[in-house]
Amino acid sequence: MVELHEIEMKEVDAPSGSNTANAPTTSKDEKKDANTLTLDDIKEQVRTIEKAVNSKEPRFILRVLRALATTRKRLNEDVVRRLVCFYYGSNTSEREILLGFIQPVSQSMDVDTGKTNTPVTTNEKQLVSRPQTSRARAVALPEVDLYIHLIVLLHLIDRNSLKSALDCAKRLVDKTSVLNRRTLDLLAAKCYFYYARIFELNNMLDTIRPFLHSRLRTATLRNDFEGTAVLINLLLRNYLHYNLYSQAQKLVLKSVFPDHASNNEWARYLYYLGRIRAMQLEYTKAHQNLLTAIRKAPQQTAVGFRQNAHKFLITVELLLGDIPDKATFKNPQLKRSLDPYYQLTLAVRAGDLSRFKEVLDAFSDRFQQEKTWSLIIRLRHNVIKAGIKMISLSYTKISFSDVAQKLQLDSPEDAEYIVAKAIRDGVIEASINHEQGYVQSRDIVDVYTTREPMNAFHQRIEFCLKVHNESVKAMRYPPKKYQEELETAQERREREQEELEYAKEMADDEDDF
C-alpha cells in the first residue's frame, strides 16, 4: 500500500515540479532512490526505442540493447513491478499476467501466478484511471511491450525461478512470431537468445530444435541478419551440447552466416566452428577460427567466453605440435581456469608419458565437463613425438632399447616402429639401422639454405594483410547522415587552405610592423 502511495505522490508532484516525496524511513529512501534512478533510466530507454521506431534507425535500439547488461544488474523486484504498473496502466490483463510472474515482496499484494484475474485494490484502480496519453502510446508500440517483457524475463532468470521463467519466455516468443516488423528484429533476436537459455537451464534443449529451425527459415527469408546469426548460433550451441557433431557440421555447410552480424555473434560462431573442426581433426583451420573468435570477443568483459575459447585454443595448439605461449597462462583473468592446461602443456613439452597420464587422471572430470577430454586423449602421441624429438637432438646414435626405456614404451620393437613413423611424418631427420638396432640422426641441415624462412615469413605477411583488410572493411560503417555532418576531404582542404592564408596574412601584418 505504502509503495503505491509513493508512486501516486510522485506522479502528482512531478507536474508541479516540487520535490516533496518523503518516505517514512531514511534507509528505505536511499533504496527507493536507487530504484527510482533505475526506473528513470529504463523510461529513458523506452523513449529511445520509440524514437528508433519513429525514425527507423536501428542504432538507437542497438544502444538500448547494449545497455541491457548494466540495466540487468540494477533490476530488482521493486523496479520491475513499478515498471510494469507504469506502462501497462491501461491494459490490465497483460499487466496481471506480467505481475503474476514476479513474486510479491510486500504481503499485501497477493497475486497468483497464471492468468486468473485477481481482485484489484482501490489504489491500483486509481492508478489505472489515470490515462496519460504518453503511456498509452508507449504500450501500443509492440517494441516497448517486447522490451518490458524481456526485462521481466531477465529478472526471473537472475532470481533463478526457472519454471516461471519458462512460461514467461514462451509468451514472449509467441509475441515475436505474430508481427513482421523490421524494427523488431534486434529485440526479437535477444528474445530468442534468452528463450534458448532458459530451456538450457531447464535441461530441455532438444525440444526447441524444430522451433529454432523454423524461425531460422523465416529470418533468412526476411533478410534479418541479426536474427539469422543469433539463431544459427543457438542451433550450433544446441547440437554441441548434445555432442551431435555431424548435424552441426551439416548446418554449417548448408547455411550462410550473415556478414553484417555484430562482432559478438561472429565471435560465438567462430568459436563453435573451431570446436567442430578440432573434433574432426582439422587442426589448422580450428586454430585460425579460435584465434579470430578471441580477437572478435570484447577485450575487457566476457571473461567466461574468453576462458573457454582459450582452453580450446591451447588444446588445439598442443595437437598441432606447437607449445602455447607462456604469457597466455599468466594473464590474471585466465590464470586459475587455465591451470590444468598449464600442467598439461608442461607434460607434453617434456615428452613425459607418465606425467601426462598423471595430469590426465587428476583432471579428467574437469576436462570432461569442459568437453575437451576427447581432444586431450589424442595428445598421447604428441607426447611421444616430443620425446622422440628431444632424443634425436641430444643423441647421434641411440639403440632402440634405450629409446624404449626413455619414452616408457613397452618394447624395443615398439620403439622401432614409432621412430620409423616419426621419421616419415617429418618429425625428425634420422635413419634406422635395422640389423644393429639403432637409430642415427642425420647432420643438421642449415635452415637458411632451404626455403623454410621464406615460407614462415609468407605466412606472417599474409596474416597481417588479412587483418588489415578486415579492419578496413569494418571501418566503413558510419551511416550517411553522420557523413554529411563531417567535412568531406574537399572541404577540409579548402578550410586548411584558408587557414594557411590567414596565418600568412597575420605573419605579413606582423612584418609590416
Next chain:
Amino acid sequence: MATTTAIDAKLKEALPVYEKLKNEWGRKPPNVGKTDELLNALKNLFAEGGFYPSDSSEDTRGLHVARDTLEIAAQCAIQKGDIPAFERALAQLKPFYFDLENRIPESPYRYLLLGLNLLCLLSQNRLADFHTELELLSPKIIQTNPYIKHPVSLEQYLMEGSYNKVFLAKGNVPSPLFTFFMDILLNTIRDEIAHCMEKSYRQVSLNEAARILYLNNPEELAEIAKKHGWKLESDQSFRFADNQIKHENERVPADEIATQMIQYAREMEIII
C-alpha cells in the same frame, strides 16, 4: 501413421517370420542365403507396418522386432563381406540406439555393433567420421566397454605408429565378427609400414623386410616391393638410400616467388 489395428495385423504377420529368422541365425553356422531371404521379407513388412520410430506410436513390440531384425541384418552383412549393406543397416539402427533410448530396453548387441561400426570406419581410414561417432558415446563407456575399447586403442596405436601392437591386437578381438575388418585394416597398415620403411631405413635384408611387414610368404613381399618400386640388390636386400637427401636448395622456384611478390605489391598498392 498406421493405426493400432493395422500395426497389430502386420505384427501378426511379421512375428512368425521373425521367429524363423531367429532360428536360422541361431544355428551354427548360420545359412546366409536363407537368412537373407527372410530379412528381405521382414523389411517389406516393416515398411508397410510402420514399425520404424515415429513420435507417437505406443506399441514398442514393433520397434523391438524391427531393431532385432536390423541387428541380425548387420551381422549377416559382415558374414557375407558386404560393407555397404553393413553401413546401411547400421545407419538404420542408429536412431534405435540413440533417440529411442528411453522407450525400449537396451539391446545386448548395442555396443558390439557400435564397436563394429567404429572398426569399419577405421579400416577405411575415415578418421573424421570415426571421431564423430566416438563423440556420441560417453567417456565412461569408452574406457570400460570391451567392444568399444578395442577400436579406440587401435586408433591410438595407429596414431603413434606402434604397428606391432595392432598385429598383436588381432589375436584378442572381443568377438569373431571383428576379424573381418581387422584383415582389411592390416592390409592398409602394411602399406603404411612400407612407406615408413622407405623413408627411414638405409637398407634392409629380405628376411627382415618380411618380418617387419609381418608377411609369411615371399610372394606377398615381392608384390609389395613391386608396388612401391623397390629394387632387389645382389645381396638380397633393398636399398632406399636415394630418397634420403633433398635437392630442393639448388633451384629457386621462380614462379612461386614471383606470384608471392606480386601479391604483396598489390596489397601494398591498396593500402597506399
